[in-house]
Amino acid sequence: MAEVRPFRGLRYNPAKVPIESAATQPYDKITPEMQDAYYEASPHNVVRLVLGRETPDDDVANEAGPNKYTRAAEFMNQWATDGVLVEDAEPAIYASTQIYEVEGHTYHRRGFVALLKLEPFGSGLVYPHERTFKKYKDDRLRLMRATNANHGHIFMLYSEPGRPISRLLERIEERGKPVMSVEALGVRHTMTPITDPGEIETIVRVMADKQLVVADGHHRYETAINYRDEMRQRHGVGGPYDWCMVTMFNMEDKGLVIRPTHRLVRNLDGFDPGALRRKLEVYFTIDECRVGQIGSTIRSSSSDQTRLALYTGGERALVLTLIDRWRLPQAVKQEAPGPVLDLDVTVLHGLILDYVLGLSREQQGQVGNLWYVATISEGVEGVRSGEYQAAFFLNPTRIGQVRAVALSGNVMPQKSTDFYPKLLTGLVMRRITE
Numbered sequence: 001m002a003e004v005r006p007f008r009g010l011r012y013n014p015a016k017v018p019i020e021s022a023a024t025q026p027y028d029k030i031t032p033e034m035q036d037a038y039y040e041a042s043p044h045n046v047v048r049l050v051l052g053r054e055t056p057d058d059d060v061a062n063e064a065g066p067n068k069y070t071r072a073a074e075f076m077n078q079w080a081t082d083g084v085l086v087e088d089a090e091p092a093i094y095a096s097t098q099i100y101e102v103e104g105h106t107y108h109r110r111g112f113v114a115l116l117k118l119e120p121f122g123s124g125l126v127y128p129h130e131r132t133f134k135k136y137k138d139d140r141l142r143l144m145r146a147t148n149a150n151h152g153h154i155f156m157l158y159s160e161p162g163r164p165i166s167r168l169l170e171r172i173e174e175r176g177k178p179v180m181s182v183e184a185l186g187v188r189h190t191m192t193p194i195t196d197p198g199e200i201e202t203i204v205r206v207m208a209d210k211q212l213v214v215a216d217g218h219h220r221y222e223t224a225i226n227y228r229d230e231m232r233q234r235h236g237v238g239g240p241y242d243w244c245m246v247t248m249f250n251m252e253d254k255g256l257v258i259r260p261t262h263r264l265v266r267n268l269d270g271f272d273p274g275a276l277r278r279k280l281e282v283y284f285t286i287d288e289c290r291v292g293q294i295g296s297t298i299r300s301s302s303s304d305q306t307r308l309a310l311y312t313g314g315e316r317a318l319v320l321t322l323i324d325r326w327r328l329p330q331a332v333k334q335e336a337p338g339p340v341l342d343l344d345v346t347v348l349h350g351l352i353l354d355y356v357l358g359l360s361r362e363q364q365g366q367v368g369n370l371w372y373v374a375t376i377s378e379g380v381e382g383v384r385s386g387e388y389q390a391a392f393f394l395n396p397t398r399i400g401q402v403r404a405v406a407l408s409g410n411v412m413p414q415k416s417t418d419f420y421p422k423l424l425t426g427l428v429m430r431r432i433t434e
Contacts, residue, residue, distance in 0.1 A: 092193035095172045127407055157214075213251075262393045309392070
């Protein structure tokens with residue numbers, strides 16, 4: 001049973017700080033250059049909480065610091081004292097809408113922010129779809145220990161074919177009374193508190209029988225579980241740490257967009273594009289297209305067909321269409337159980353990179369061998385510059401595939417999905433005290 005409930009959101013006081021200067025992209029999307037820009041934007045920018053600067057004097061091994069985690073707690077407490085951050089007077093569920101364009105089409109993605117009662121992966125309630133890494137969870141756990149707060153959003157998916165919550169969120173958007181509206185990177189983000197008991201009851205009731213899939217924020221969710229377990233050892237079951245702030249979206253929402261993440265490869269010994277093509281002909285029909293037509297060419301494949309592009313230089317790219325998924329080598333099929341085998345990224349990582357090119361799974365995970373880019377132009381430029389030997393361009397993973405893999409108990413390779421746009425950090429936060 002998915003238990004959700006309203007909470008008193010911690011938000012920036014618009015009389016003190018414009019939200020435009022305070023909100024950021026998720027912490028794991030913030031580059032060093034972006035971090036500098038956020039620091040310059042405002043002395044109260046949320047980057048100081050979620051991804052503070054490190055100093056030579058930081059004592060990371062010591063929980064008491066000083067370090068970026070203890071400074072985050074100091075900033076947060078001081079901002080609350082100064083009225084920069086203020087808790088809402090009454091508990092709410094927060095309608096969250098993003099309006100954006102992709103390839104000339106305007107999308108409205110509607111979801112809601114609420115507290116979710118934490119259940120571990122494997123409980124039959126919340127499912128991951130990608131692997132997580134210990135070092136990132138350690139980092140987020142240190143921050144939670146220091147601040148006792150939820151700052152960033154965990155992007156969750158649920159299935160609601162009948163759309164009662166979606167229709168409610170549409171009506172709330174039509175009422176046009178957001179408490180916050182900000183544009184960032186071409187996306188308009190709005191947030192509206194839902195305090196009406198009947199509307200809250202609708203959301204709580206409909207969500208009660210849902211299974212949930214983590215779309216983005218796997219590390220944050222697992223960190224919340226670890227933090228909860230630590231707090232239970234000290235204080236017992238039934239505290240505010242049993243709940244975590246999440247943002248929910250309906251899988252059937254037409255505003256839900258997944259973008260592809262393309263791969264660049266280097267450090268391949270004796271790399272020979274001609275020899276690679278001959279090896280690939282065993283598994284793919286191979287055509288060619290001009291570089292400027294890569295995106296439209298691979299998108300023309302049917303929904304159940306794997307088609308990707310390979311670029312190694314020049315003005316043309318190879319278009320690879322998988323002949324028969326069940327002709328894949330046994331070693332590839334053993335590594336990819338169930339619906340994982342249906343993924344284009346599985347074919348790329350398991351068949352091409354590992355089996356054909358000899359770049360093992362361990363080597364794929366090592367820094368420097370693979371690089372991930374969001375656009376075809378970035379991939380082409382990476383090869384033309386000589387920095388990378390080859391670029392592979394993929395279609396986006398489909399939402400049905402995300403659900404099938406997650407509910408089967410399996411996970412995808414890293415960076416199999418890019419849910420767009422990302423949720424801004426700083427629009428609403430939560431102290432773990434209630």
